[in-house]
Amino acid sequence: MIIWPDFGRAVHGPPRSLSAYYSDRLLTRRAAGLVLLAGLLLAAPASALAALDPVLAPLKAYLVSQGQSPGQAEALLGGQGVHFEAKLLAGMLSRKERPRDYRQFLLPESVARCRRFAQQQAPTLAAARGKSGVPPEVVVAILYIESGLGSFTGKWPVVGVLASQAVLDTPLALRRLAQVWPKKQLAYLKSPQCQERFAKRAAWARGELLGLIKIAKQQGLSPLSIKGSPAGALGMPQFMPTSLLQWGADGNQDGRVDLNHTADAIFSVANYLAAHGWRPGLDRQGQYQVVYTYNHSQAYVDTVLDLAQKIK
């Protein structure tokens, strides 16, 4: 579930309200935000911000406003490997998302791999079906397309990629982005459409960053240890953090949801689909509508349902 608010994919829950810390020329409360932001930066001890990438520094005040201690916020944003991912973002955001080629997922070897997985995990898949009504082949098809059944869950530090997206509505981030942005598309970077898109994405990413912090706390992990996709999606089903919090399920009943664990991943996908309307006996159109909530792509949904049919 790679959730891109600006590409029309699923966003779960309403956009988070923007903090005044982030008000800048992209938003309406421009002057007040800049003054407040400048004040916050000046008020912080110079040494405290030394380890922080200056582009990410505004997030510290936001995290503190959301209940983190200054020390926690600093440790997080100044953590190893955490910096503004200008090149990654320029690559992701400077062009329209290209339609993905889904044909590979329907090749005979893909189907064979899914069938082997379905056999190996038959008891877990059956238990998940018993609880949710979602058939094994649909769960397996989604896990295969999302992460190759766990082979590609992403190696990006999720704090860094979410924090980078969370400051997309600040002037400093835009300046850094402009340095690596394709020259032919610089006019777009400065356009109101782009600024509106970035403001939405930043608000979304701040919510996901808070979600990630919550997950880490629940699981007794450092948020800095969590790896995921370039957008911040996690584990075999590629849930965003807030989706994990809302629909993650503890399949192996060890008291925590670990989406890199097969049983938890299976139960979480089944739980998500059931919560979004999957019922036994749904026709193809009904199934389509449910899977579409997972990823707003026609090609994606068709491939999930076609692959499921072949696995069966």
Ligand SMILES: [Ca+2]
């Ligand atoms: Ca578990």
